Amino acid sequence: xxxxxxxxxxxxxxxxxxxxxxxxxxxxxxxxxxxxxxxxxxxxxxxxxxxxxxxxxxxxxxxxxxxxxxxxxxxxxxxxxxxxxxxxxxxxxxxxxxxxxxxxxxxxxxxxxxxxxxxxxxxxxxxxxxxxxxxxxxxxxxxxxxxxxxxxxxxxxxxxxxxxxxxxxxxxxxxxxxxxxxxxxxxxxxxxxxxxxxxxxxxxxxxxxxxxxxxxxxxxxxxxxxxxxxxxxxxxxxxxxxxxxxxxxxxxxxxxxxxxxxxxxxxxxxxxxxxxxxxxxxxxxxxxxxxxxxxxxxxxxxxxxxxxxxxxxxxxxxxxxxxxxxxxxxxxxxxxxxxxxxxxxxxxxxxxxxxxxxxxxxxxxxxxxxxxxxxxxxxxxxxxxxxxxxxxxxxxxxxxxxxxxxxxxxxxxxxxxxxxxxxxxxxxxxxxxxxxxxxxxxxxxxxxxxxxxxxxxxxxxxxxxxxxxxxxxxxxxxxxxxxxxxxxxxxxxxxxxxxxxxxxxxxxxxxxxxxxxxxxxxxxxxxxxxxxxxxxxxxxxxxxxxxxxxxxxx
Numbered sequence: 001x002x003x004x005x006x007x008x009x010x011x012x013x014x015x016x017x018x019x020x021x022x023x024x025x026x027x028x029x030x031x032x033x034x035x036x037x038x039x040x041x042x043x044x045x046x047x048x049x050x051x052x053x054x055x056x057x058x059x060x061x062x063x064x065x066x067x068x069x070x071x072x073x074x075x076x077x078x079x080x081x082x083x084x085x086x087x088x089x090x091x092x093x094x095x096x097x098x099x100x101x102x103x104x105x106x107x108x109x110x111x112x113x114x115x116x117x118x119x120x121x122x123x124x125x126x127x128x129x130x131x132x133x134x135x136x137x138x139x140x141x142x143x144x145x146x147x148x149x150x151x152x153x154x155x156x157x158x159x160x161x162x163x164x165x166x167x168x169x170x171x172x173x174x175x176x177x178x179x180x181x182x183x184x185x186x187x188x189x190x191x192x193x194x195x196x197x198x199x200x201x202x203x204x205x206x207x208x209x210x211x212x213x214x215x216x217x218x219x220x221x222x223x224x225x226x227x228x229x230x231x232x233x234x235x236x237x238x239x240x241x242x243x244x245x246x247x248x249x250x251x252x253x254x255x256x257x258x259x260x261x262x263x264x265x266x267x268x269x270x271x272x273x274x275x276x277x278x279x280x281x282x283x284x285x286x287x288x289x290x291x292x293x294x295x296x297x298x299x300x301x302x303x304x305x306x307x308x309x310x311x312x313x314x315x316x317x318x319x320x321x322x323x324x325x326x327x328x329x330x331x332x333x334x335x336x337x338x339x340x341x342x343x344x345x346x347x348x349x350x351x352x353x354x355x356x357x358x359x360x361x362x363x364x365x366x367x368x369x370x371x372x373x374x375x376x377x378x379x380x381x382x383x384x385x386x387x388x389x390x391x392x393x394x395x396x397x398x399x400x401x402x403x404x405x406x407x408x409x410x411x412x413x414x415x416x417x418x419x420x421x422x423x424x425x426x427x428x429x430x431x432x433x434x435x436x437x438x439x440x441x442x443x444x445x446x447x448x449x450x451x452x453x454x455x456x457x458x459x460x461x462x463x464x465x466x467x468x469x470x471x472x473x474x475x476x477x478x479x480x481x482x483x484x485x486x487x488x489x490x491x492x493x494x495x496x497x498x499x500x501x502x503x504x505x506x507x508x509x510x511x512x513x514x515x516x517x518x519x520x521x522x523x524x525x526x527x528x529x530x531x532x533x534x535x536x537x538x539x540x541x542x543x544x545x546x547x548x549x550x551x552x553x554x
Contacts (some may be wrong), residue, residue: 007298007326008253011475014330017256018263026261026267026279026342032175033148033168034272042170049166056161059501062149065165066142066493070109071469074137077105080131082122090124091199091214103478108132110489111139112226113232113341113464114481116472120235122532125197132232137181140228141172143373145337145520147492148272150377153500154401155273158507160498176261177184177228184223191253192246193219204489216552226257229371231341231464239331239344240320251327255334256302262338262369263287263302265376273401282379284524289368289531291336293361297329300354311380318349318468329354336361339371340465348451348468355467356547359454362461364531365420365507376498379527384499386523386530390516399515402508416495421458421538423484428542430480432546437476442469450546460488490540 001009012277031119038046038053046053057065080087081096081104096104100117107114108131116534117123123132145168189195198215201378218234222244225231231238239245245254267407270279302325319328326343335342336358347358359366367379391398400404431452441448447469459481467474470479516523 002183003324003397004298004327006324007302007329008364010150010248010326011294011329014252014255014259017225018259021156022283024265025264027271029066029176029261029264029268030271031143032171033163033268038167040176042167045170046166051164051166053164053167053170057162058160059162059497059504062162062165063494063497065169065540065548066146066169066497067490069138069165070142070490070530073109073138077108077131077538078102078403079107080127084124084127085105086164087124087126089126089197093124093127094121094128095124095406099475099478100473103252103482104132106482106485107266107316107464108135108230108232109139110462110463111143111228111339111372112308112375112489113230114459114466114472114485114486115236115464116478116481118236119233120216123338125216126145126400127219128234129217133217133224135174136221136224136228136232137170137177138231138512140177140224140230141169143371144172144176144261144265144495145169145373147373148268149499150380151269151272151426153503154380154403156504157402157506160501160505162497162504164525177205177224180209180261181220181227184227184253185220187253188219188222188250191250192242193222193227194243194251199509203255225342226254226340227261229258229338229373229375231260231335233342239342240346245344246322246537248323250328251323251331254342254344255330256340258334258340259290259369261372261516264377265373266369269376275401276517278401281519281524282376282383284370284521285527285531286367286375286379289364290333293337293357293368294330297333297354297357298353298359301325301329318346320344322446332358335465336463337364337366337368337370337463339366339374339462341458341463347454347465348447348507352547354378354548355450355454355550359450359457359543360466360535362370362457362463363421363424363543365417366461366463374462378416378492379531381413381416381496381499382531383518384409384533385417385534386527387516387518388527389454389530390414390477390523391551394514396514396516399509400518402511403503403506404509409499411497412502414493416492416499417534419490419495421459424486424539425542427456427460427480427484430510431456431476434476437474440471440474440477442471446546446549450550453542453546456484459484462489501514 047495081101085095149162195216200214235241266279266283269275331344365378369375388398451467451470
């Protein structure tokens with residue numbers, strides 16, 4: 001079997017698996033977040049934290065819950081790292097320095113999972129399991145909660161109430177993420193991913209010297225790392241490491257885990273607003289972009305010129321032989337079109353245009369299908385903008401799902417789509433203009449610029465993947481990427497929840513002959529076009545200085 005055919009068959013198998021679980025998973029999620037019943041263990045948690053799960057919250061109260069919980073999580077994870085040297089199970093590792101502790105705490109709480117350290121040489125078992133793995137669950141649950149609050153804004157009328165954040169957080173964790181991750185972890189263990197608490201041990205002699213590895217609860221962390229679109233790996237090589245991702249099957253299974261909740265949430269959206277066709281329209285938009293980017297990445301990596309590349313069956317530099325170009329391309333697009341950031345190959349070693357595709361995937365706002373929750377609320381914001389554009393074309397008041405899109409709604413949507421590009425471009429410009437930060441670049445010219453642009457694109461979009469070649473473990477990059485992650489996570493949430501509150505307070509308007517049918521293919525095409533045009537106009541100058549210049553020169 002040729003490598004191209006193998007890649008296509010993997011793509012088809014992945015699509016079939018996602019299609020098989022789409023309806024049951026999406027419907028189950030809708031039932032979870034619409035249920036009035038509380039399980040006993042949930043009631044214990046509510047009592048312990050002093051929350052009343054039956055009290056509804058307005059958007060400012062919901063936002064305060066999100067921010068307060070996240071702030072406490074950052075503080076807890078920061079202190080856990082600073083105290084590592086005196087904790088049991090530290091494997092002899094010392095406490096993590098303040099700048100890196102701040103960066104890592106922010107990274108995992110914001111669902112970014114940017115790692116400027118070697119995991120197997122820095123974090124002991126307690127920090128990995130009680131700190132990083134726990135935040136993988138909680139940050140994903142926060143993202144889904146915010147998305148559900150926005151969906152309620154569309155579904156409800158003449159009320160300012162969006163549900164209860166604490167109930168949404170607990171249910172998302174206990175009813176969705178924990179059981180799904182447990183099943184996934186068992187599958188990964190059965191396929192060869194390690195799961196233990198062993199210490200550091202030698203694994204053999206290499207090139208005249210010994211190599212040492214430590215074990216860890218890798219399978220359980222790997223499962224939620226992918227399922228929650230987190231991305232932070234136990235080892236520095238991430239999902240390219242055989243302890244995390246040993247076979248082509250586990251590679252495809254991990255891609256499935258990355259995509260299953262974000263895609264299925266479109267079904268949840270359709271069920272909760274009372275029109276599954278609306279969910280299918282959003283799904284079609286996500287799928288069109290994802291499939292297009294995947295095909296483009298495969299073509300770029302398979303068809304690149306050069307005798308060495310052709311002899312290898314594609315651009316194999318930086319890729320694992322056991323995955324090949326097809327599996328690596330699928331993984332790279334899935335992880336950058338979501339907020340996962342995991343890697344099974346080194347994106348810096350992709351072709352110039354291939355590296356540009358990974359960057360552009362993040363620059364779209366990671367909405368195809370995006371992160372757990374963040375992908376859905378991101379594409380719904382773009383749907384609001386697309387409806388507004390359509391309204392301007394025909395001279396009608398824009399409406400979406402029976403809600404008028406007026407000046408307030410458009411201001412909130414505009415702020416949402418502007419904040420992340422502003423963070424990316426400002427931080428990148430500052431890093432290139434100041435004398436010290438460019439010293440972290442391994443390469444000069446267009447590729448070196450791409451390293452810095454990729455870093456802040458990844459941080460501000462809460463992705464977490466790295467282009468490699470950039471030494472990000474400096475005070476400047478630890479601090480600046482930490483700020484980019486914080487602002488890139490929570491400022492958009494402010495605008496999302498404010499928009500949800502504004503929509504929930506409206507009286508639905510009746511459907512007329514002039515109403516734009518947002519469940520039709522015409523709207524899907526309009527939405528895809530709006531996403532690509534807005535992203536292109538925002539980022540094309542920066543891309544022209546980096547990956548486009550490199551790709552055209554090669």
